[in-house]
Amino acid sequence: xxxxxxxxxxxxxxxxxxxxxxxxxxxxxxxxxxxxxxxxxxxxxxxxxxxxxxxxxxxxxxxxxxxxxxxxxxxxxxxxxxxxxxxxxxxxxxxxxxxxxxxxxxxxxxxx
Amino acid sequence: xxxxxxxxxxxxxxxxxxxxxxxxxxxxxxxxxxxxxxxxxxxxxxxxxxxxxxxxxxxxxxxxxxxxxxxxxxxxxxxxxxxxxxxxxxxxxxxxxxxxxxxxxxxxxxxxxxxx
Numbered sequence: 001x002x003x004x005x006x007x008x009x010x011x012x013x014x015x016x017x018x019x020x021x022x023x024x025x026x027x028x029x030x031x032x033x034x035x036x037x038x039x040x041x042x043x044x045x046x047x048x049x050x051x052x053x054x055x056x057x058x059x060x061x062x063x064x065x066x067x068x069x070x071x072x073x074x075x076x077x078x079x080x081x082x083x084x085x086x087x088x089x090x091x092x093x094x095x096x097x098x099x100x101x102x103x104x105x106x107x108x109x110x111x112x
Numbered sequence: 113x114x115x116x117x118x119x120x121x122x123x124x125x126x127x128x129x130x131x132x133x134x135x136x137x138x139x140x141x142x143x144x145x146x147x148x149x150x151x152x153x154x155x156x157x158x159x160x161x162x163x164x165x166x167x168x169x170x171x172x173x174x175x176x177x178x179x180x181x182x183x184x185x186x187x188x189x190x191x192x193x194x195x196x197x198x199x200x201x202x203x204x205x206x207x208x209x210x211x212x213x214x215x216x217x218x219x220x221x222x223x224x225x226x227x228x
Binding site: 035040041043044045048088099100101102103104105 | 116118146154155156157158161203205207216217218219220221222224
């Protein structure tokens with residue numbers, strides 16, 4: 001099935017550093033979502049974006065819905081060890097009833 | 113609120129047997145539930161969409177006779193892997209869409225299936 005291009009694939013950073021990851025698509029999405037998945041667990045929603053150009057924050061996390069509607073980025077500021085995990089972007093076509101299409105994930109490792 | 117549970121959390125079975133996985137929305141009603149499969153170090157791939165009271169819609173390449181889905185109530189969907197084989201070993205995750213808040217899918221904690 002269709003997948004989004006998510007980069008980087010993995011990141012190794014020092015505690016306190018900022019992190020940035022992004023997703024791009026060849027098609028337009030009406031909704032962009034960012035999830036975090038811990039090992040052996042289901043994804044947990046971090047941020048949902050519903051409008052092109054929208055910039056939304058959730059604590060140390062900030063995400064933006066690209067104005068072309070084909071991309072989105074997620075920033076994490078001042079990383080801490082519990083930020084470790086896999087981050088997935090997901091796009092949704094059409095209305096709110098559209099299926100989610102997931103990126104391949106960015107594995108984040110944080111050195112204390 | 114918006115909690116989705118899955119049972120069992122892990123299961124080991126012999127090749128050729130069938131395994132049933134339950135997905136429940138605990139504090140909301142879900143007219144639509146989704147079943148995903150995730151292989152190690154890979155992303156979530158949608159298998160099927162399950163609507164309460166009707167037949168599931170399967171994604172291309174997913175065998176409907178092998179992965180039986182039943183969504184008999186607004187809070188429960190089941191996935192039965194029939195005649196399981198080792199290649200069916202995977203992490204199965206369900207999600208549920210709140211009937212009243214269609215914008216969001218809430219994910220369950222996943223079920224790890226190992227077929228020997």
